[in-house]
Amino acid sequence: MQLGKFSLGIGDRFSHQGVAQLRAIAKANKTGLDISPVWNKSNREHIYVHSHPADVRKEADAAVAALGFTGKYFVDADHINLGTVAPFVETADFFTLDVASFIGKESPEAEVKAFVASCSKYLGKLAISGIDHPIEITEDLLVTIAGKFLAATKQASEIYSFLKEKKGAGNFITEVSMDEVETPQTPVDLFFILKMLADKGVPAQTIAPKFTGRFNKGVDYTGNVEQFAKEFEEDVLVIDYAVKEFGLPAELKLSVHSGSDKFTIYPIMASIIKKYDKGLHVKTAGTTWLEEVIGLALAGGDALEAAKFIYTDALGRKDELCAPYADVIDIDDSKLPSAEEVAGWSSEKFANTLRHIPGHPDYNPNLRQLIHVGYKVASEMGTTYTDLLKKHFEIVGTCVEENIYDRHLKRLFSL
Ligand SMILES: [Zn+2]
Numbered sequence: 001m002q003l004g005k006f007s008l009g010i011g012d013r014f015s016h017q018g019v020a021q022l023r024a025i026a027k028a029n030k031t032g033l034d035i036s037p038v039w040n041k042s043n044r045e046h047i048y049v050h051s052h053p054a055d056v057r058k059e060a061d062a063a064v065a066a067l068g069f070t071g072k073y074f075v076d077a078d079h080i081n082l083g084t085v086a087p088f089v090e091t092a093d094f095f096t097l098d099v100a101s102f103i104g105k106e107s108p109e110a111e112v113k114a115f116v117a118s119c120s121k122y123l124g125k126l127a128i129s130g131i132d133h134p135i136e137i138t139e140d141l142l143v144t145i146a147g148k149f150l151a152a153t154k155q156a157s158e159i160y161s162f163l164k165e166k167k168g169a170g171n172f173i174t175e176v177s178m179d180e181v182e183t184p185q186t187p188v189d190l191f192f193i194l195k196m197l198a199d200k201g202v203p204a205q206t207i208a209p210k211f212t213g214r215f216n217k218g219v220d221y222t223g224n225v226e227q228f229a230k231e232f233e234e235d236v237l238v239i240d241y242a243v244k245e246f247g248l249p250a251e252l253k254l255s256v257h258s259g260s261d262k263f264t265i266y267p268i269m270a271s272i273i274k275k276y277d278k279g280l281h282v283k284t285a286g287t288t289w290l291e292e293v294i295g296l297a298l299a300g301g302d303a304l305e306a307a308k309f310i311y312t313d314a315l316g317r318k319d320e321l322c323a324p325y326a327d328v329i330d331i332d333d334s335k336l337p338s339a340e341e342v343a344g345w346s347s348e349k350f351a352n353t354l355r356h357i358p359g360h361p362d363y364n365p366n367l368r369q370l371i372h373v374g375y376k377v378a379s380e381m382g383t384t385y386t387d388l389l390k391k392h393f394e395i396v397g398t399c400v401e402e403n404i405y406d407r408h409l410k411r412l413f414s415l
Pocket of ligand 1: 079177179180208257
């Protein structure tokens with residue numbers, strides 16, 4: 001099973017927008033592209049919204065059937081580990097092996113020594129085609145890298161072996177993710193991580209490192225854009241070299257866990273993958289849920305009231321809702337509008353405040369991030385919420401499609 005050159009991870013908390021999401025990808029594919037949709041949902045999300053991995057498969061299959069979509073598509077067990085993978089085995093065909101928590105865990109000395117010995121041919125100046133400066137590789141560096149990543153890659157191989165036994169080799173896509181950590185992995189780290197994965201027989205088709213900068217949920221990139229661009233380009237070159245050097249799958253590509261809406265760096269990524277004719281996987285995360293709230297606000301009446309309730313309730317429970325996402329949100333409390341203020345807002349004012357149009361005078365990334373993590377509120381509303389989605393599916397679907405096509409795909413694929 002091969003992922004294909006371009007793929008887009010789409011999240012859908014409440015499983016009502018599969019068709020609208022797919023419409024956006026189908027629209028882009030009409031221009032000659034071949035982007036594969038990957039519906040992803042993590043264990044954490046399933047717990048919060050009381051859904052099951054099988055629901056994502058049902059939604060994906062139904063959307064594909066409804067639109068007669070003929071391209072490849074996948075269902076991603078996002079950020080799983082050995083403890084959480086089991087319920088995903090049957091219905092997912094893409095597995096994101098999250099081994100971030102194993103970074104820095106100690107490995108037996110013999111394993112470290114064996115790894116360092118296996119890298120002797122890279123000692124000295126390692127030249128990677130396209131990277132203008134040779135990389136200095138010392139034994140100390142190799143020991144440090146082994147100390148950081150040997151245990152994590154070993155964990156990846158254990159999860160992979162489990163899946164191989166359950167599903168059969170070649171019947172699923174393997175992604176290895178290390179993005180949910182503080183410290184970015186450098187291109188040199190990535191090179192040796194890929195060697196470790198190859199040594200352990202993990203046929204990764206995508207790899208998700210932690211990049212420089214902050215990838216907060218639902219808002220733009222913050223960080224050193226030039227540094228990101230340099231790192232991203234070097235990662236692309238390292239992967240190209242590592243594929244040939246270590247015999248990893250030829251289609252191996254970067255996976256950017258974008259947290260959605262990284263509008264500043266999308267065009268940078270686009271130009272680099274175009275320059276080297278490489279593939280890319282981008283996870284856009286669950287901002288489809290924000291488009292639901294925008295659509296409901298625009299629908300007016302009780303739907304607008306529901307959108308206001310979601311914000312107001314989330315405001316009152318800010319600490320509780322933000323806690324699981326503390327590392328990936330930055331909310332300035334002083335810029336959150338009060339419940340009283342929002343109560344007086346029109347449909348347009350609410351939608352414009354929540355919708356991510358850079359430079360729009362009403363756009364408020366603080367409110368946006370709070371609602372983004374506030375999906376638990378909608379989940380607790382149960383059928384009150386989902387009945388509104390059904391009633392207003394047209395306007396909501398239009399928002400979902402426009403968001404993915406106009407704000408994401410256009411920037412990512414220069415459409
Ligand atoms: Zn991630």
